[in-house]
Amino acid sequence: MPAKQRKPIFTGFMPNMTAQDRRIACANLLFPWKWTSWQKGKQTTKVEQWLQHHLNTPHALTIDSGRSALLYSLKSLGIQKGDHVLVQAYTCLVVVNAIKWSGATPIYIDVNEKTYNMDPKDIEQKITPQTKAIIIQHTFGNPANLDAILPIAKKHKLKTIEDCAHSINVVYNGKQTGTYADAAIYSFGGEKVVSCVRGGAMITPHEKIYKTMKTYRDALPQTKRHHIARHLCKYPVFAIAKKTYNIKIGKILLAISKKITLTSTIISANEKKGEYDTNYPTQMPNVLAHILLNQLSYIDHIQKKRNQKAAYYTQHLATKTITHPQIETNTKFLRYTIQSKHAQTIIQKAKQQHIILGIWYKSVIDPTPQDQSITAYTPGSCPIAEKLAKSSINLPIHHTITKKDQNRVIALFNDK
Numbered sequence: 001m002p003a004k005q006r007k008p009i010f011t012g013f014m015p016n017m018t019a020q021d022r023r024i025a026c027a028n029l030l031f032p033w034k035w036t037s038w039q040k041g042k043q044t045t046k047v048e049q050w051l052q053h054h055l056n057t058p059h060a061l062t063i064d065s066g067r068s069a070l071l072y073s074l075k076s077l078g079i080q081k082g083d084h085v086l087v088q089a090y091t092c093l094v095v096v097n098a099i100k101w102s103g104a105t106p107i108y109i110d111v112n113e114k115t116y117n118m119d120p121k122d123i124e125q126k127i128t129p130q131t132k133a134i135i136i137q138h139t140f141g142n143p144a145n146l147d148a149i150l151p152i153a154k155k156h157k158l159k160t161i162e163d164c165a166h167s168i169n170v171v172y173n174g175k176q177t178g179t180y181a182d183a184a185i186y187s188f189g190g191e192k193v194v195s196c197v198r199g200g201a202m203i204t205p206h207e208k209i210y211k212t213m214k215t216y217r218d219a220l221p222q223t224k225r226h227h228i229a230r231h232l233c234k235y236p237v238f239a240i241a242k243k244t245y246n247i248k249i250g251k252i253l254l255a256i257s258k259k260i261t262l263t264s265t266i267i268s269a270n271e272k273k274g275e276y277d278t279n280y281p282t283q284m285p286n287v288l289a290h291i292l293l294n295q296l297s298y299i300d301h302i303q304k305k306r307n308q309k310a311a312y313y314t315q316h317l318a319t320k321t322i323t324h325p326q327i328e329t330n331t332k333f334l335r336y337t338i339q340s341k342h343a344q345t346i347i348q349k350a351k352q353q354h355i356i357l358g359i360w361y362k363s364v365i366d367p368t369p370q371d372q373s374i375t376a377y378t379p380g381s382c383p384i385a386e387k388l389a390k391s392s393i394n395l396p397i398h399h400t401i402t403k404k405d406q407n408r409v410i411a412l413f414n415d416k
Contacts, residue, residue: 008245009405011335011358014190014197014238015398016302021196021291025235028287039222041286043293050296051186051201054169055176059210060203061217062289066165066187067094068281069202070135073183074102076204076212077159079133086126086134086158088118089364089377089385094267095135095163096365096375097274106375107131108364110382114326116140116337119384120148124156133159138167138177140360141193141303141334142325146172146180161185166334168193169299178203183213188288189266190234193334194295194302196288197231197264223282230264231288237263246354272367274374302399303332309397309406310336317395317410335360335394340413343391350412357409358394 028034044062051060063069079085081103087095089108099106110122116139123134134153136144144162153160160181164170168186170177178184188199204210237257241250257263268277295302310333314324323339335358340346350357360366364385365375379386395409 006246006354007405008242009355009396009401009408010242011356011394011396011398012191013242013356014195014234015396015400016190016192016195016295017235017238018294018399020294022235022239024287024291024294025232028290029229029232029236034287035225038225038228038287039283039285041289043286043289044284046293047199047201047284047289047296050293051203054296055178055203057176057179057203058205059207059213060201061210061213062284063200063202063217063220064223064280064282064284065094065189065198066163066185066192066200067098069185069187069200070095070098070161070163071101071281072213072216073161073185073202073204074098074104074133075216076209077133077161077182079104079159082130083132084128084130086123086131088135088137088139089382090116090139090361090388091137091365092165092361093274093365093367093369093375094271095137097271099135100274100374100376101276104132105130106377108377108382108385110384111139111388112145112326113384113388114323115142115144115328116325116388117142117144118149120145120152122382123149123152127156127158131156131158133161135161135163136181137163137165138170140325140337141167141170141306141332143167143170143172143177143328143330146177150180159183165189165192167332169303170332171330179205182206183209188292191266193332194292194299196292196295197234199284199288199292201284217283220281220283223285224279227264227279228285228287230262231285233257234263267367272369273371274369305399306333306397307331309401312403312406313338313395313397313410316406317413319413322413333397336397337392337394339388339391340393341391343393346393346412350409353408353412355409355412358396359392360394361389361392363389
């Protein structure tokens with residue numbers, strides 16, 4: 001392959017990172033007088049105000065992550081030991097962990113093969129007398145079928161939580177996703193719609209629920225300074241690693257930073273075992289909120305570019321060996337996820353050409369824990385989700401991807 005084609009292409013790997021993000025992070029690492037405002041300041045309040053205004057919701061609270069937001073949303077809705085919570089299969093392990101940590105048991109709903117969202121037809125047959133809540137995930141920025149799901153929840157008097165980790169700034173029937181349920185949660189992790197390495201938020205239209213959420217959130221400790229430093233270090237480390245990935249320096253740098261814990265991990269070793277991360281939950285660091293506000297200021301542009309790149313794949317990636325996602329009227333893609341029977345072969349072929357495709361979700365609950373019993377998932381109970389997990393490939397659509405890059409990705413399939 002010609003040298004000019006050997007530019008590495010990443011689907012994840014902090015895809016939203018900008019030069020301004022790096023400047024904020026590096027300035028806060030290098031200048032000691034900025035260290036005092038790492039934990040507390042006005043930036044978290046500004047994020048909450050942005051959410052209230054932009055989502056048209058009366059109450060918003062920041063927290064360290066989407067998973068923590070989900071835990072305290074469940075608790076604030078009165079979910080407790082012995083309760084059942086409906087959640088779709090084809091989701092992240094941290095969602096399941098939050099349900100378990102609330103004391104409840106996850107009950108898995110199968111998904112729609114084209115939208116990757118909860119299938120309303122599978123909900124009622126899995127409701128039990130112990131079912132108290134339902135988590136509605138808007139997967140990859142494709143809104144779930146709220147018109148069908150919410151009446152079922154109302155009929156059975158279920159509390160509702162929208163999981164908007166993939167779908168901030170997405171409109172459904174004239175309203176923002178997140179504003180239809182009793183509560184909603186957002187994630188600002190390194191590979192989400194907008195990101196600051198680690199961050200989250202929870203919203204609710206109900207004053208009583210908000211007060212309970214706030215009591216929980218305000219009782220949390222501040223994130224420890226050395227953990228904030230690890231989050232900030234991701235910006236310079238990942239920027240250098242991306243540029244030098246093909247000459248092995250980048251891979252070595254990532255390996256060293258991981259070994260000496262210079263940078264943070266997305267999911268901790270404890271969480272992968274279904275156990276609490278002893279360093280969290282915490283309040284959201286002020287400095288990370290500062291970075292987040294930078295991205296929120298041009299979120300419309302970010303999502304417009306992603307959708308344009310998704311449309312390019314839809315138009316130019318035409319082969320009988322793959323299935324494109326169903327696109328709703330107001331979809332704003334986080335990742336463009338296709339299905340292929342040859343998924344693993346294509347992913348490995350791509351690596352040989354320095355293209356790192358995404359693998360959300362490669363298992364029904366991803367990442368798969370060593371002890372799969374901790375998820376309480378019964379194999380065979382969600383066959384569509386199991387099928388999708390074996391064949392899913394995420395194509396890169398973030399702001400650094402060019403048409404030339406997209407054509408290299410498309411060639412992987414057209415050469416198949």
